[in-house]
Amino acid sequence: MGYEGRLLPAVYYRLGIVGGMMNKIFLEGGAPLFKRADTILTLKPFSPDEIWNYLDSIGVRDREEKLKLYLLFGGMIYYYRLAEKFGCNSFDSALKNLVFDEFGPP
Numbered sequence: 001m002g003y004e005g006r007l008l009p010a011v012y013y014r015l016g017i018v019g020g021m022m023n024k025i026f027l028e029g030g031a032p033l034f035k036r037a038d039t040i041l042t043l044k045p046f047s048p049d050e051i052w053n054y055l056d057s058i059g060v061r062d063r064e065e066k067l068k069l070y071l072l073f074g075g076m077i078y079y080y081r082l083a084e085k086f087g088c089n090s091f092d093s094a095l096k097n098l099v100f101d102e103f104g105p106p
Contacts, residue, residue, distance in 0.1 A: 045075025058084045065090050072099075 046054070048070060054077070055066050068091035073079035079098070082105050088094040098104050 046077050047075065051075060051077075051080065054080055058089070060089050062090075069094060 051070055052066055055069065058080075060066055060069065069080070069083070072091060072094060073083075082098055083089075083094050086097050086105070088097050
């Protein structure tokens, strides 16, 4: 089985952990920081055009690689910044270094 079969569960798992953790810390009664979140900002993901431009700026020019990276990370710029920081300029390197590496970023 290649990366593709394991990709979506890993991404959804990580996103679920972050969202659940934030709710437990700030929003649930009895949480250590309950009622300290006085403003909640809802940020929209970046559009495909904005991500395409960003990928161009970090040296990813191949259309297929851009599409694969967008399908992996969506419009969440955080992950593209990590890809840039860890020198991931392809889908395979992003999967290897950012998703499946046990010592990769959180």
